[in-house]
Amino acid sequence: MSVTLQAYLRDFAGDDAQKQAVAAAVARIAQAGVAIADLVAQGPLADHFAKVRGADPNAGGDTQKELDVIAEEAIIAELKQAPVAFLGSEESETPIPLNAAGTLVVAVDPLDGSSNIDTNVSVGTIYSILPYEAARFPDPADALMQKGAAQLAAGFLVYGPSTVLVSTLGAGTQVFALDRASGDFLLAVAAVEIPAETKEYGVNQSNMRHWDTPMRAYIDDCLAGKDGPRGKDFNMRWVGSMVADAFRIFTRGGVYLYTGDKRKGYAAGRLRLIYEANPVAFVTEQAKGAATDGTTRILDIQPEKLHQRIPLVFGSRDEVAKIASYY
Ligand SMILES: O=P(O)(O)OC[C@H]1O[C@](O)(COP(=O)(O)O)[C@@H](O)[C@@H]1O
Numbered sequence: 001m002s003v004t005l006q007a008y009l010r011d012f013a014g015d016d017a018q019k020q021a022v023a024a025a026v027a028r029i030a031q032a033g034v035a036i037a038d039l040v041a042q043g044p045l046a047d048h049f050a051k052v053r054g055a056d057p058n059a060g061g062d063t064q065k066e067l068d069v070i071a072e073e074a075i076i077a078e079l080k081q082a083p084v085a086f087l088g089s090e091e092s093e094t095p096i097p098l099n100a101a102g103t104l105v106v107a108v109d110p111l112d113g114s115s116n117i118d119t120n121v122s123v124g125t126i127y128s129i130l131p132y133e134a135a136r137f138p139d140p141a142d143a144l145m146q147k148g149a150a151q152l153a154a155g156f157l158v159y160g161p162s163t164v165l166v167s168t169l170g171a172g173t174q175v176f177a178l179d180r181a182s183g184d185f186l187l188a189v190a191a192v193e194i195p196a197e198t199k200e201y202g203v204n205q206s207n208m209r210h211w212d213t214p215m216r217a218y219i220d221d222c223l224a225g226k227d228g229p230r231g232k233d234f235n236m237r238w239v240g241s242m243v244a245d246a247f248r249i250f251t252r253g254g255v256y257l258y259t260g261d262k263r264k265g266y267a268a269g270r271l272r273l274i275y276e277a278n279p280v281a282f283v284t285e286q287a288k289g290a291a292t293d294g295t296t297r298i299l300d301i302q303p304e305k306l307h308q309r310i311p312l313v314f315g316s317r318d319e320v321a322k323i324a325s326y327y
């Protein structure tokens with residue numbers, strides 16, 4: 001008999017008030033995920049989703065697509081019914097107030113992989129859950145800028161051939177898959193373990209001429225294959241949706257790299273620390289992988305701005321350590 005997400009969360013929470021709050025928030029985010037998955041599944045029948053909304057870029061500095069905003073609205077509607085005081089979102093400049101009595105704050109990337117919305121390639125949603133006390137954080141933005149190590153739970157959904165939820169509640173990482181018949185998420189992997197070693201990397205290689213020397217050297221050594229200093233042939237994969245690249249890494253190992261480069265606005269890479277790097281780093285570490293900005297553990301980095309970018313390297317821990325050795 002498969003374990004449902006609801007039952008798993010109930011078991012996790014027991015009588016602990018804070019865990020019950022976390023369980024309620026995760027259940028609501030999963031519910032929003034089902035609604036977003038249904039929208040994504042409409043594909044070309046709903047081509048307006050990929051339309052750019054408005055002239056101005058979003059708070060994270062990217063063009064804002066229709067589905068980015070619709071996904072954010074679906075998440076707000078669900079989290080209004082959870083003990084969440086504020087929501088930090090890629091699509092909103094400032095924190096969104098939800099429930100004044102909330103004991104949590106949540107940071108989200110409502111739609112990850114926006115450049116793939118109209119290409120029928122997997123996209124997703126990423127979330128991070130942090131503790132909140134009004135007395136401790138008079139400015140809600142400060143609550144969202146706690147170090148990643150303070151996260152109580154985190155995860156991401158992938159809207160692909162199947163809809164999956166990769167979740168950590170701080171005790172390992174689990175994969176749940178959406179059972180369309182019952183509408184429930186069912187436990188598929190109870191304890192994900194990312195292989196420590198890998199021969200596969202994910203990077204947007206078209207940016208190579210803009211990379212710094214260590215990054216260039218690392219990829220050159222991979223490309224040199226078994227006759228080169230690494231003594232083994234490497235494969236390359238890049239989906240353009242971090243959640244899809246991450247799910248592959250959780251399934252068979254690998255590393256994802258998006259470091260800083262010389263392009264305007266990319267000195268700190270592309271991914272946002274609070275609602276992309278921190279949650280992915282938490283689920284990665286709980287699956288025995290590693291996540292850094294090239295050298296420093298992501299979860300130890302003190303955020304300074306809600307939408308700041310951070311260089312990101314995550315996946316198979318021996319390879320992440322190898323990459324650090326180039327810096
Ligand atoms: O288009 P590029 O430069 O290859 O970047 C792709 C990366 O940017 C992202 O799309 C950024 O996320 P958003 O789509 O949420 O802005 C990642 O999912 C992906 O890995």
Ligand SMILES: [Mg+2]
Pocket residue numbers: 109111112113242276
């Ligand atoms: Mg994203």
Ligand SMILES: [Mg+2]
Pocket residue numbers: 068090109110111112113114
């Ligand atoms: Mg996004």
